[in-house]
Amino acid sequence: MVSVNQHRIPRKRTYLMCSPEHFAVAYAINPWMDVTTPVDAVLAVKQWDRLRETLLGLGHDVHLLTPEAGLPDMVFAANGAFVVDGTVYGARFKHEQRAAEAAAHRAFYEERGWHFIAPNETNEGEGDFAYLPEAHGGLVLAGHGFRTELPAHAEAQEALGRPVVSLHLVDPRFYHLDVALASIDDGNIVYYPGAFSAASQRVLAQLFPDAIVADDVDALAFGLNLVSDGANVVLNSEASRLAGKLKAAGYTPVPVELTEVRKGGGSVKCCIAELRN
Ligand SMILES: CN(C)C(=N)NCCC[C@H](N)C(=O)O
Numbered sequence: 001m002v003s004v005n006q007h008r009i010p011r012k013r014t015y016l017m018c019s020p021e022h023f024a025v026a027y028a029i030n031p032w033m034d035v036t037t038p039v040d041a042v043l044a045v046k047q048w049d050r051l052r053e054t055l056l057g058l059g060h061d062v063h064l065l066t067p068e069a070g071l072p073d074m075v076f077a078a079n080g081a082f083v084v085d086g087t088v089y090g091a092r093f094k095h096e097q098r099a100a101e102a103a104a105h106r107a108f109y110e111e112r113g114w115h116f117i118a119p120n121e122t123n124e125g126e127g128d129f130a131y132l133p134e135a136h137g138g139l140v141l142a143g144h145g146f147r148t149e150l151p152a153h154a155e156a157q158e159a160l161g162r163p164v165v166s167l168h169l170v171d172p173r174f175y176h177l178d179v180a181l182a183s184i185d186d187g188n189i190v191y192y193p194g195a196f197s198a199a200s201q202r203v204l205a206q207l208f209p210d211a212i213v214a215d216d217v218d219a220l221a222f223g224l225n226l227v228s229d230g231a232n233v234v235l236n237s238e239a240s241r242l243a244g245k246l247k248a249a250g251y252t253p254v255p256v257e258l259t260e261v262r263k264g265g266g267s268v269k270c271c272i273a274e275l276r277n
Pocket residue numbers: 029030033073076078079098126127175176178179225264265266267269270
């Protein structure tokens with residue numbers, strides 16, 4: 001049980017983001033996307049800027065990936081790779097519309113001398129992988145069911161040298177792991193059980209007995225698509241009940257508005273990749 005007055009300690013992070021300069025809902029590859037819904041392009045950039053400033057204000061470093069015309073989902077920088085302790089496991093997107101984003105991410109890492117491992121298997125980076133350095137000696141949680149394919153979990157384990165726990169996503173609204181589960185510090189998570197198969201729910205309950213459990217309302221408001229530095233939790237402002245639960249557990253919720261990129265089926269976490277050196 002988490003004590004109410006627990007003092008949480010933030011750890012400085014390095015993030016990667018990509019401006020929504022070319023963001024649009026130009027196709028529909030997840031249940032949240034509707035090409036007839038208008039997007040306010042100016043507001044999208046303003047909200048994304050505020051998110052970037054929020055991270056900087058919390059003392060983190062933010063690197064920028066150059067957005068490319070014709071790749072409207074590039075703002076979802078979390079999907080381009082998965083980085084653990086200096087090794088980058090590259091993405092291979094499921095949908096043709098996003099396939100070219102992988103090369104932009106690869107170039108970013110290779111130009112800066114990161115150890116980049118090209119994937120053979122379909123996987124969408126941090127969209128379906130989460131890393132908890134202090135859980136069970138360093139654990140990767142990995143989703144499959146909609147985007148990342150199961151063989152990618154074994155490939156990631158070989159690439160990164162960390163045990164990978166496969167979790168089966170069963171609800172198409174939670175098509176990536178990072179809409180259903182997030183690390184809130186180096187050893188604990190918050191998640192929405194209903195997004196997972198019954199067996200995966202049991203696995204999560206066994207591995208994380210102190211996890212914070214979110215309800216369907218907060219999960220559907222993209223509340224779990226959050227970024228935490230171990231103390232400050234940046235999350236979608238619509239997930240107010242989850243914010244209350246996090247506060248009660250000693251974290252500081254930092255709500256942000258991301259109404260425009262949400263129309264593409266993503267929120268805070270999708271816009272932010274963590275560069276773990
Ligand atoms: C929170 N999620 C699911 C993400 N990690 N990424 C958002 C990707 C959105 C994009 N339109 C797509 O459908 O791929």
